[in-house]
Amino acid sequence: MANKMGRILVCPPDYFGIEYEINPWMRVSDATDPDTSKAQWHNLARVLEENVGVKLERMTPIKGLPDLVFTANAGVLHDGKAVISRFRHPERQGEEKHFERWFREHGYQVILLNRDCYFEGAGDLLGFPDTWFGGYRQRSDIKSYNALGDIYGKEILPLELVSEQFYHLDTCFCPLSGGELLYYPEAFDNYAQTTIAHRVEEHRRLVVPQAEAERFACNAICVDRHVVLPSGCPETMAMLQDRGYTPHPIDLDQFLKSGGSAKCLTLALD
Amino acid sequence: MTMATESVTLEGHIIDSLILAKVLDTILQMGGTFDMKEMKVGATREDSSLTKIKVQANSPQLLDEILQAIQPHGAVVDQIADCTIAPAPKEGVLPDSFYATSHLPTQVRVKDQWLDVEAIEMDLAIRISGDPPKAHTVPMAEVKTGDMIVTGRSGVRVFPLERPKERDVFAFMEAQVSSERPHQHIITDVAKRMRMIRDNRHKALTQGEAACDPELGTKVLLVGGPAIVHAGGRDALSWLIDEGFIHLLFCGNALAAHDMEASMYGTSLGYGLCAGRTVPHGHEHHLRTINMVRSAGSIKHAVESGLIKNGIMASCIHQNVDMVLAGSIRDDGPLPDVITDSVQAQGAMRAALPGVGLAIMIATTLHAIATGNCLPAKVPTVCVDINPAVPTKLSDRGSFQAVGLVMDSSSFLRQLAQELSWHG
Numbered sequence: 001m002a003n004k005m006g007r008i009l010v011c012p013p014d015y016f017g018i019e020y021e022i023n024p025w026m027r028v029s030d031a032t033d034p035d036t037s038k039a040q041w042h043n044l045a046r047v048l049e050e051n052v053g054v055k056l057e058r059m060t061p062i063k064g065l066p067d068l069v070f071t072a073n074a075g076v077l078h079d080g081k082a083v084i085s086r087f088r089h090p091e092r093q094g095e096e097k098h099f100e101r102w103f104r105e106h107g108y109q110v111i112l113l114n115r116d117c118y119f120e121g122a123g124d125l126l127g128f129p130d131t132w133f134g135g136y137r138q139r140s141d142i143k144s145y146n147a148l149g150d151i152y153g154k155e156i157l158p159l160e161l162v163s164e165q166f167y168h169l170d171t172c173f174c175p176l177s178g179g180e181l182l183y184y185p186e187a188f189d190n191y192a193q194t195t196i197a198h199r200v201e202e203h204r205r206l207v208v209p210q211a212e213a214e215r216f217a218c219n220a221i222c223v224d225r226h227v228v229l230p231s232g233c234p235e236t237m238a239m240l241q242d243r244g245y246t247p248h249p250i251d252l253d254q255f256l257k258s259g260g261s262a263k264c265l266t267l268a269l270d
Numbered sequence: 271m272t273m274a275t276e277s278v279t280l281e282g283h284i285i286d287s288l289i290l291a292k293v294l295d296t297i298l299q300m301g302g303t304f305d306m307k308e309m310k311v312g313a314t315r316e317d318s319s320l321t322k323i324k325v326q327a328n329s330p331q332l333l334d335e336i337l338q339a340i341q342p343h344g345a346v347v348d349q350i351a352d353c354t355i356a357p358a359p360k361e362g363v364l365p366d367s368f369y370a371t372s373h374l375p376t377q378v379r380v381k382d383q384w385l386d387v388e389a390i391e392m393d394l395a396i397r398i399s400g401d402p403p404k405a406h407t408v409p410m411a412e413v414k415t416g417d418m419i420v421t422g423r424s425g426v427r428v429f430p431l432e433r434p435k436e437r438d439v440f441a442f443m444e445a446q447v448s449s450e451r452p453h454q455h456i457i458t459d460v461a462k463r464m465r466m467i468r469d470n471r472h473k474a475l476t477q478g479e480a481a482c483d484p485e486l487g488t489k490v491l492l493v494g495g496p497a498i499v500h501a502g503g504r505d506a507l508s509w510l511i512d513e514g515f516i517h518l519l520f521c522g523n524a525l526a527a528h529d530m531e532a533s534m535y536g537t538s539l540g541y542g543l544c545a546g547r548t549v550p551h552g553h554e555h556h557l558r559t560i561n562m563v564r565s566a567g568s569i570k571h572a573v574e575s576g577l578i579k580n581g582i583m584a585s586c587i588h589q590n591v592d593m594v595l596a597g598s599i600r601d602d603g604p605l606p607d608v609i610t611d612s613v614q615a616q617g618a619m620r621a622a623l624p625g626v627g628l629a630i631m632i633a634t635t636l637h638a639i640a641t642g643n644c645l646p647a648k649v650p651t652v653c654v655d656i657n658p659a660v661p662t663k664l665s666d667r668g669s670f671q672a673v674g675l676v677m678d679s680s681s682f683l684r685q686l687a688q689e690l691s692w693h694g
Contacts, residue, residue: 130315131315136342137342141342142282142289142342142343142344143282143344143346145282145283146281146282146318146344149282149283149316149318150318153316154316155283155286155315155316156282156283157283157286157287158282158283158287158289158343158344159287160292160343189292191287191288191289191291191292192287192288194288195286195287195288198286199286
């Protein structure tokens with residue numbers, strides 16, 4: 001999943017902006033600056049292509065779908081099978097058909113979940129090669145993980161997200177390629193924290209401090225030993241360096257206003 | 271009050287993720303309880319597990335709150351169909367496949383809600399009526415054309431009896447009948463319950479219904495046969511009535527006739543109750559008694575006019591004890607109060623039963639079984655007869671909750687009254 005990024009799906013921010021409020025970060029009154037947003041996004045794309053060495057696949061932006069930039073929520077991909085997201089909020093449901101078309105046109109086997117079950121793609125489903133984790137309660141329904149476990153033949157451990165600020169799993173939980181986990185425990189209930197502790201040994205758990213968690217330090221992209229993360233997270237960067245990773249801090253403040261950062265803007269393709 | 275319950279299924283990787291633990295903890299923390307009905311654990315990490323959980327709460331509101339709290343964690347309420355209903359085809363006739371009740375607490379599902387069946391008793395049908403809908407038992411003879419009657423078995427559930435709160439002889443609910451078992455502890459427990467019900471009734475009458483314990487009941491029902499009079503239990507029973515321990519009496523023509531014969535002639539079926547031998551023309555006494563009461567118009571008039579001075583009937587009238595006298599085919603007279611239409615008599619018994627918290631059946635087979643058929647299983651019942659076949663038969667006819675006591679009716683009543691401080 002997340003740590004095998006040969007190719008990454010992105011969507012340029014031509015129509016990005018804050019047109020509605022569906023998470024506590026979004027304020028229509030706190031408008032983003034289109035030029036700055038574009039500059040930040042292109043900087044991210046450049047670092048990914050030039051410093052990290054991945055190939056970017058660019059989707060065509062659609063007017064009226066400002067959050068299409070957050071391709072992490074397109075769906076989830078594994079073994080050539082793409083399960084398309086079912087967004088909880090009507091504001092984002094219009095994105096589903098565009099993601100579906102892109103996957104069909106690029107040769108993926110597309111699988112659609114039942115309408116009665118919300119699932120927000122790789123924003124909520126992350127993991128290590130053996131065990132996947134599914135965030136639930138804020139956006140995705142726990143029931144979606146039963147279907148996904150069957151589709152992919154994987155163990156998926158649901159984790160309850162208890163903070164509206166950290167509404168997707170990828171806002172507070174980032175598995176790294178070496179088996180470490182970058183995460184912010186307070187975003188989870190006690191049962192989820194215990195589950196994480198059972199599955200990831202203590203010396204592999206890198207706990208992000210609150211101030212940096214709130215800058216979305218966990219919304220990072222890990223490819224091999226490279227970690228692309230939002231700027232302004234020095235303690236997180238130090239932890240990563242200590243474990244032998246190369247951090248690439250990028251200013252993505254315009255996207256944080258919308259409740260997203262580096263990881264949200266990307267989807268690993270396999 | 272029946273426990274509110276609902277069955278839910280929880281599926282997925284629920285064990286290592288602690289989702290199962292969380293759901294069970296949530297149920298308990300909110301004041302509910304659960305039964306794990308089924309558990310399939312995935313054989314490998316990739317395999318999911320499945321469990322079925324029966325969630326219980328002491329009110330439908332609490333159950334709803336618990337279900338709402340556990341649904342986001344994946345607990346899915348098992349879909350249960352509503353009960354099926356069909357209209358009664360004509361007066362006094364039920365639809366072919368009508369559901370026949372037991373006397374255990376029962377619920378039916380209507381419009382996705384479980385409803386308690388009101389006035390549960392055995393061998394009746396269930397009628398659904400009103401908006402919001404209610405479920406009430408209905409005897410075959412009382413059904414009206416077009417009444418909506420529950421049919422089949424889906425959407426109907428029956429609950430095993432909960433043990434009464436009191437740890438007394440009724441808590442065991444076993445109808446083992448033997449003349450060789452000690453009686454005293456049973457009589458002590460019956461007496462204790464009678465005191466509690468009398469106190470509870472006093473509270474209800476003086477402080478209002480809200481002040482009393484509805485589970486305990488506010489009435490003691492006595493179902494009696496004429497052997498009470500023949501055997502010499504009349505004084506003790508009259509005392510129990512005078513002291514306010516009995517609030518409802520079911521009997522036939524004979525008990526009332528011989529009791530009043532004793533008042534007028536000092537005999538019971540012609541035998542001198544004191545002398546213990548037949549008196550001249552004694553066999554006519556009960557007929558003459560019945561005739562005079564008929565002339566008075568009713569037992570009440572006979573007592574109030576001074577014709578009947580003492581005994582069970584007199585005490586009942588003085589204490590305003592409700593009486594239902596059900597007739598039978600061999601009755602002499604009968605007395606004017608006797609209801610000779612057996613369907614009407616059944617209806618009158620049924621109407622008097624709400625609030626009964628203890629039923630004492632003494633020396634009567636037919637009235638005991640008839641009453642047993644009308645009583646919910648939760649009403650503590652004691653059946654006293656010198657013939658072990660009577661409590662056994664009562665139990666075999668479905669009243670499994672009845673405690674059987676093989677002893678003479680007079681001995682029982684005297685011991686019971688003495689337990690309640692009678693000095694007769």
